[in-house]
Amino acid sequence: MKKRDRRRSDAEPLRERGGRESLPTDSFDDRNGSEPADDLAVVASLRESLDRLDSLEPARVPDVRTLEHLLTERRRIANRRLKRELTLFVAVAVLLLTGLLSLYANVPVMLPAMQAAAVTLVPLALLRLRQGKGEK
Amino acid sequence: MPTANAPQLDDLPLVAWIGLALLMLTQSVWLFLDARKRDRFPWLWGLWGLIQFPLPTLVYVWIVIKPFRKK
Numbered sequence: 001m002k003k004r005d006r007r008r009s010d011a012e013p014l015r016e017r018g019g020r021e022s023l024p025t026d027s028f029d030d031r032n033g034s035e036p037a038d039d040l041a042v043v044a045s046l047r048e049s050l051d052r053l054d055s056l057e058p059a060r061v062p063d064v065r066t067l068e069h070l071l072t073e074r075r076r077i078a079n080r081r082l083k084r085e086l087t088l089f090v091a092v093a094v095l096l097l098t099g100l101l102s103l104y105a106n107v108p109v110m111l112p113a114m115q116a117a118a119v120t121l122v123p124l125a126l127l128r129l130r131q132g133k134g135e136k
Numbered sequence: 137m138p139t140a141n142a143p144q145l146d147d148l149p150l151v152a153w154i155g156l157a158l159l160m161l162t163q164s165v166w167l168f169l170d171a172r173k174r175d176r177f178p179w180l181w182g183l184w185g186l187i188q189f190p191l192p193t194l195v196y197v198w199i200v201i202k203p204f205r206k207k
Binding site: 082085086089090093094096097098100101105114115118119122123125126129 | 148153156157160161164165168169172177178179180182183184186187188191192195199
């Protein structure tokens with residue numbers, strides 16, 4: 001049997017049973033009249049082989065305790081990471097805030113300057129970062 | 137040139153400075169945590185939240201939370 005003929009004959013039972021129309025084999029128009037007995041034999045041998053393959057390795061049911069343990073471990077790691085990052089952020093923030101407030105108190109002109117800089121530079125940085133993320 | 141009667145930053149009582157610092161810190165920590173949860177540049181939002189109030193929160197709600205809820 002030619003390759004194209006075989007593909008057509010595989011699709012035939014599916015189509016008869018109202019199978020999906022978008023099968024790749026549907027693009028073939030040439031109906032050479034494959035025999036249904038041939039198809040049934042192919043399906044039967046396929047099923048037999050698949051059953052044999054299944055019997056080689058029994059289906060494993062995942063252990064619930066193992067899964068729960070994995071989940072707990074993952075959650076613990078995520079929590080630890082969050083705590084570490086938050087601590088670092090708060091430390092940086094306290095330092096920066098102290099510096100900024102003392103700067104504003106001693107050099108009041110810096111307050112409007114910082115505000116203007118923040119209003120113009122942060123949206124620009126955000127835009128660039130978003131563009132960079134979009135390109136990835 | 138500041139006039140003699142104009143309020144100066146030096147005139148602010150210590151309680152006001154502490155209140156301001158707490159407000160900014162709270163805003164920036166919230167921005168940092170929420171942006172981290174949504175994977176939207178947490179450090180940038182957090183640091184911006186330290187400099188101004190309440191513009192970063194308003195912009196964040198407008199460009200991060202609103203589109204996120206629409207999805």
